[in-house]
Amino acid sequence: MANISIRNVSKSYGALNVLRPFSLEIENGEFVVLVGPSGCGKSTMLKILAGLEPATEGQIFIGDREVTDLAPGDRDIAMVFQNYALYPHLTVRQNIGFGLKMRGTDKAEIDRRVDDAARILEVTPYLDRKPKDLSGGQRQRVALGRAIVRQPQAFLMDEPLSNLDAKLRVHMRAEIGALHKRIGVTTVYVTHDQVEAMTMADRVVIMQGGIIQQIAAPDELFNNPANLFVAGFIGSPGMNFLNAELRGGKLTAFGQEISLLRATSHQGPVVVGLRPEHLTLGDGPVTFGVRPTLIESLGSEKYVYFDAEGARIADGEESKSKGLIARVSHTGSLPKDEEIRLGFDPAQLYLFDAKTGERL
Amino acid sequence: MRRTFAQSLALYATVIFTLVMILFPVYWLIVTALSTTNELYRLPPTFWPTEPQWDIFARVWAAKPILMWLWNSMLAAVGSVALSMLVSVSAGYALSRYSMRGGATMGLFVLTAKMLPATLLVIPLFSIFSSFGLIGSLWTLVLAHSTMIIPFATWMLKGYFDTIPKELEQAAMVDGCSPLGAMVRVVLPIATPGLAATALYAFVLSWADYAYARTFLVNSPDNWTANLGITTMQGEYVTYWNDISAASVFVALPIIAIYLFLERYLVGGLTAGAEK
Numbered sequence: 001m002a003n004i005s006i007r008n009v010s011k012s013y014g015a016l017n018v019l020r021p022f023s024l025e026i027e028n029g030e031f032v033v034l035v036g037p038s039g040c041g042k043s044t045m046l047k048i049l050a051g052l053e054p055a056t057e058g059q060i061f062i063g064d065r066e067v068t069d070l071a072p073g074d075r076d077i078a079m080v081f082q083n084y085a086l087y088p089h090l091t092v093r094q095n096i097g098f099g100l101k102m103r104g105t106d107k108a109e110i111d112r113r114v115d116d117a118a119r120i121l122e123v124t125p126y127l128d129r130k131p132k133d134l135s136g137g138q139r140q141r142v143a144l145g146r147a148i149v150r151q152p153q154a155f156l157m158d159e160p161l162s163n164l165d166a167k168l169r170v171h172m173r174a175e176i177g178a179l180h181k182r183i184g185v186t187t188v189y190v191t192h193d194q195v196e197a198m199t200m201a202d203r204v205v206i207m208q209g210g211i212i213q214q215i216a217a218p219d220e221l222f223n224n225p226a227n228l229f230v231a232g233f234i235g236s237p238g239m240n241f242l243n244a245e246l247r248g249g250k251l252t253a254f255g256q257e258i259s260l261l262r263a264t265s266h267q268g269p270v271v272v273g274l275r276p277e278h279l280t281l282g283d284g285p286v287t288f289g290v291r292p293t294l295i296e297s298l299g300s301e302k303y304v305y306f307d308a309e310g311a312r313i314a315d316g317e318e319s320k321s322k323g324l325i326a327r328v329s330h331t332g333s334l335p336k337d338e339e340i341r342l343g344f345d346p347a348q349l350y351l352f353d354a355k356t357g358e359r360l
Numbered sequence: 361m362r363r364t365f366a367q368s369l370a371l372y373a374t375v376i377f378t379l380v381m382i383l384f385p386v387y388w389l390i391v392t393a394l395s396t397t398n399e400l401y402r403l404p405p406t407f408w409p410t411e412p413q414w415d416i417f418a419r420v421w422a423a424k425p426i427l428m429w430l431w432n433s434m435l436a437a438v439g440s441v442a443l444s445m446l447v448s449v450s451a452g453y454a455l456s457r458y459s460m461r462g463g464a465t466m467g468l469f470v471l472t473a474k475m476l477p478a479t480l481l482v483i484p485l486f487s488i489f490s491s492f493g494l495i496g497s498l499w500t501l502v503l504a505h506s507t508m509i510i511p512f513a514t515w516m517l518k519g520y521f522d523t524i525p526k527e528l529e530q531a532a533m534v535d536g537c538s539p540l541g542a543m544v545r546v547v548l549p550i551a552t553p554g555l556a557a558t559a560l561y562a563f564v565l566s567w568a569d570y571a572y573a574r575t576f577l578v579n580s581p582d583n584w585t586a587n588l589g590i591t592t593m594q595g596e597y598v599t600y601w602n603d604i605s606a607a608s609v610f611v612a613l614p615i616i617a618i619y620l621f622l623e624r625y626l627v628g629g630l631t632a633g634a635e636k
Contacts (some may be wrong), residue, residue, distance in 0.1 A: 052530050073536035085527035089549045102536030146535070 002063030002153040003028045008056030019210045029184045035197035036207035072132045078147035081161040084139045086131040093127040094147045117149040154186040228357035240324040242272045254288040273350035278324035284343020370468040393605035420606040429589035440505035452517030474511035496580035505566040520554030556625035588610040
C-alpha cells in the first residue's frame with residue numbers, strides 16, 4: 001500500500017490537449033474516483049498512471065518511488081479493465097496466477113495465494129474453468145482476483161462495472177466497496193457513472209475536457225459544487241438551472257422578485273440552480289404556480305416536469321423535452337392539466353456566474 | 361422457423377451441386393488413375409473403370425522418384441512457411457498495434473506486391489538468384505514463395521490481430537510482461553486459429569507452385585518438386601495420363617493430411633470469454 005502523487009501530468013497528441021496539467025495527492029488506502037463524461041480525460045489519466053501511455057509532461061510517484069518512466073509491470077500496481085481482459089486461453093487459476101508467475105513467484109506460493117484470492121472472491125469452484133464458461137459477474141470477480149492476488153501498492157480500475165447489467169452492477173459495487181475496506185489498498189477508480197462515484201469514493205475528482213473541475217468528498221460535491229458543470233453532473237435527477245438577473249441582492253425568477261438571504265456583491269445576469277428535491281408541493285418561503293408537462297410516479301415519490309421562463313437546459317435531449325423537474329414526496333395522485341403550487345427556500349438556491357459558470 | 365418443401369429442395373440442390381463441382385475433379389483424377397490407357401480414350405467415357413488397375417500406385421511409386429519429389433516440395437513449403445510466418449507475424453502485429461508515420465501507406469504498399477502476377481517477378485528473381493549462385497537450389501523456392509506469401513499473410517494476420525482486444529496485452533504488461541512477452545504469451549496463443557489458417561494457406565501456395573520451380577530448378581533433377589517432377593512424365597509422343605493421375609494423387613495426400621492436422625486449430629472463437 002502506498003500514497004500516490006500525480007504532479008502536473010499532462011497529455012497531448014500534437015495540438016490536441018486531452019489532459020491539462022493534472023495534480024492530485026492520493027492518501028495511502030484512499031478510494032479516489034475519477035468521474036466525468038466520455039472524452040474528459042479520466043481513462044487517459046488512469047492509463048498514464050498505469051504506464052500504458054506516456055505522459056507528455058509531469059511526474060508520478062507511487063510511495064516514495066518516481067514511476068513516471070517505469071514500465072507498467074515495474075510500477076507494482078494492478079489494473080481491472082472495463083472488458084475484464086481475461087486471458088481466454090488460460091484457466092481461471094492461471095489467469096489469477098499469471099502476474100505472480102511473471103514475477104517468478106514459486107509454484108506453491110502461487111497456488112496458496114490464488115486459493116486465498118479465489119476464496120475471498122468466491123470463485124473457488126470455477127478455478128479450472130476457462131473464462132468463456134463464466135458469467136459476466138464471475139468474470140469480473142476473476143479480474144478482481146487477478147488484481148488482489150499480487151498484493152500491489154495500488155489498484156487501478158477502469159469502468160469495471162459498466163459491462164454488467166443494472167442489478168449485478170449494484171451488487172458488484174457493494175462487493176468492491178467491501179473488498180476495499182477489507183484489504184485497504186489505495187484505489188483509483190474511473191467511471192462515467194456519478195452514482196458509482198458518489199457511493200464508492202472517499203474523494204471524487206470531477207473532470208471535463210481534460211480539466212479537473214472539482215476534487216471533494218461526495219457530500220461536499222453535492223452540497224457545494226464549484227461550478228455549473230459539477231452542479232449539473234452530480235445529483236439525479238440533475239439540478240434545475242434558470243437564467244436570471246441579480247440586482248441589489250434580489251433575483252427575478254419564476255415571475256417574482258426573490259430576496260436572497262445572503263449578501264452578494266454580484267450584479268447582472270446569473271444562472272440560478274435549484275435541486276429537484278429542494279422543491280416541495282404546496283407553499284414555501286417562495287411559492288409559484290406551474291402547469292406540469294409530465295408527472296412520473298416512482299411509487300414513494302414523483303417527478304413533476306414543468307416549464308418556467310428562463311429555464312436553461314444544461315444537457316441531454318431528455319431533459320430538453322421535459323423541462324425543469326421537481327422531485328416531491330407524494331403517494332397520492334396529482335391532478336393532471338391543473339396548476340399546482342411548488343415552494344422552495346431561497347437559502348437553498350445556488351448562484352453561478354452566467355459567463356464563467358463559477359459558483360458565486 | 362420450419363423450411364417449406366421448396367426451400368428444402370433448393371437448399372439440398374445447392375449443396376449437392378456445390379459438392380459435385382468441388383469433388384468431381386477429384387473423382388475424375390482417381391478414375392483416370394485406375395483406368396487402363398485403352399479405357400481412357402474410349403468414347404463415351406466410362407464413369408468407373410471396368411478393370412480398375414489398383415497396382416498403378418505401386419508401379420508409379422517404383423518407377424519415379426516420387427518420394428524425393430514430395431520431400432523437395434515439403435522442404436520448400438516448410439521453409440517458405442517458416443520464413444513467411446516469421447516475417448508476417450511481426451509485420452502484421454506491428455501494423456495492427458503500432459501507429460507509425462506512413463504505417464498505413466506502408467501496409468498498402470505491401471499489399472500491392474501481392475497484386476503483381478508471379479510471372480512478372482520470375483525474371484528479376486532469376487537474375488538475383490543467379491548472381492548469388494542459388495539457381496538450382498531449393499532456397500530459390502523458399503525465397504520466391506515467400507515473396508508471394510508474405511504480403512498476403514501479413515494482411516491476413518493483421519486482420520486477425522485487429523480482432524484481439526488491446527486490453528489483453530495491456531493486462532499482460534501490468535502483470536509484468538514486456539511488450540514482446542505480451543505478444544508471445546498472450547496474443548499468439550489466442551491467435552492460433554489465424555496463425556493456422558495463414559500457415560495452411562501459405563503451405564498450399566508453395567506446394568502448388570509450378571512456374572518458379574520450373575524456372576529455377578529445371579536443370580537440377582535432384583531438387584525437383586512434385587509438381588515439376590510430374591510434368592516431366594508427360595511424353596513427347598505419348599502421355600500416360602493414368603500414371604500422371606496416380607502421381608497426382610500422391611501429391612494431393614500431404615495437403616489433405618496437413619489440413620486434417622490443422623483443422624482443430626482452425627476453429628474460431630478462441631477469444632470468447634476474454635471480454636463481455
